[in-house]
Amino acid sequence: MSWSRFPHLVLPIAVLLLLAGCQKEEEQATEVVRPVLSMIVSERIDAAASFAGKVQPKVQTELGFRVIGRLVARDVTVGDAVVAGAELAALDPTAFELALRSAKADLASAEATLSNATAAEERLTALLKTDTESQATVDSAQQSREAAQASLIRATAGLAKSEEQLSYTKLKSNFDGIVTATGAEVGQVVSAGEMVVTVARPGERDAVVDVPDGIALFPIGTPFSVALQINPDLKVNGTVREIAPAADPVTRTRRVKIALDNPPVGFRLGTTITATRQGAEHELMLIPSTAVFEREGKRFVWIVNERGGDVTAREVEVGADVGGLRPVTAGLKPGERIATAGAHSLEEGQKVKISDGARS
Template structure:
């Protein structure tokens, strides 16, 4: 009995030992091969084309305003109206100005009457002086009275002319043929002298207005090629030239306004159209532009992951300007290099990846 129990215990221990031995076996861990997004470096495309959205504007845009203050009585144009030189655009209440003109007109009549009287008196006393009936001092008094009356008449006439001009200023006229692109005041509104009320775009040359960040200003000034396309005109591309770069940045957006002149624009281009301006860099420096997501920063050094035979390695690069989600690489990459453009933070040196 005891021997049988001992044999059973020995067999049980053997089974447990075999079981534990089997559990201690470890299967080899498969190396993780993450899938990454990649891009082939092409130095032939070194001339970057930065794209900017803009708007079709007129070469000459005039902010029209009344030269006198008053309440607007009538607006004769609508947004987009085509006008000719001399057309009436707005009118303001001229009642007070008319009263001023009436007053100055009466002052002119009074001054002319005083001048006529002074002139007659001077002629009479000059004759009396020649006959020896009056002294030279009396003649000088009437000569002075005449000169004062003449000055008063000239002053009254000038005031009347000024009032008449102001009466004419109560009507706002188009200074040239063009299109109304902005209306900034309505009938019933009281405006001050010089306050812009209408924007008039003069007929003629059309331009594109864009806004450029400060790190692209030099590139814009030296642009070797500017191409303009239009959202509303598929397939239409127009060559352009940089005509004007604002020397001062916008206080809010901190961008610089740039005007692009169009070369031989088609007649279908209308004011306010949305335009896309592609500017080719003329620096001549060999470089490539890659997505910002491809940069792996270690300290102060930018790096990129380069794929070679399915294995990634970290390579330091020299970065240039950046914008629009891309960054310029000046040194560190060669033609045909394959780089990782997404998921760079999850990689390690020598890791295998799938593309």
């Protein structure tokens, strides 16, 4: 098509193309401003709190038989004190006694076979000296004697195994303790390894409490005062030794174990207690765990510059994650705004816009 035939269309089309090019350049030059969720850092009072719980053993062992069988005796129940070596339960030993008798018979047979093979070898060796027997016959007798010796060793090991299997029909305590649970009744067939009796060491005891998720911000070693609910005047000191890494999905609580320091006799296993955190109230600066990211082994957060509308990475020191929050020990001041989401996708100096869902 020749444009000379339509001169009146050339100028408008050129203007439109020029405007379209300028618009593309303006769009490319416009920097994308990303909306971010953010919050203003503040301090809150972490008051001493009390939690109800129970006294539980620090160490308890679930004991079970090493072999399968029918339970014919259980000599203990919950609350009984046992000593090391005490018999706790027993299985029907009939099948194992029969196996032991068979092993003894195999051993007697192997001993008799070895005795005959040894005597035969000695006779043939003596005849070989008088040239009345061949060397091949003597060698065959020697091989028979060696085979009999191997059979005796196997029979001896079989007897020892049968005796050990028979001993497995009796369940004994490995240490002094208290029975805290039972898992089988007389007449029940139990599998190898199935819990029959649980024995706890009474010396070392814990106060076990369930703390609502998000409150358990105290670290390992935090001191507590533990008192009996039946007698609040009877108290003992303790320190946190273990905090469950995850909350119970149903109750949304974390199990906290407090090691008791020389608990008196009144702190019996199963006793209900009240654990109260020691120390004066103090302030905590808490931020969401999603606001923290790591680079080269260091932890950072994004500081939102409300005037410039950009973000800057700043190194911080934070405690362990508990309930999705982390206490800040250094690097932040109250009143500063930080990004709380998308920390791994932001860049230094990136323009951002505070989202409507930002925390004040």
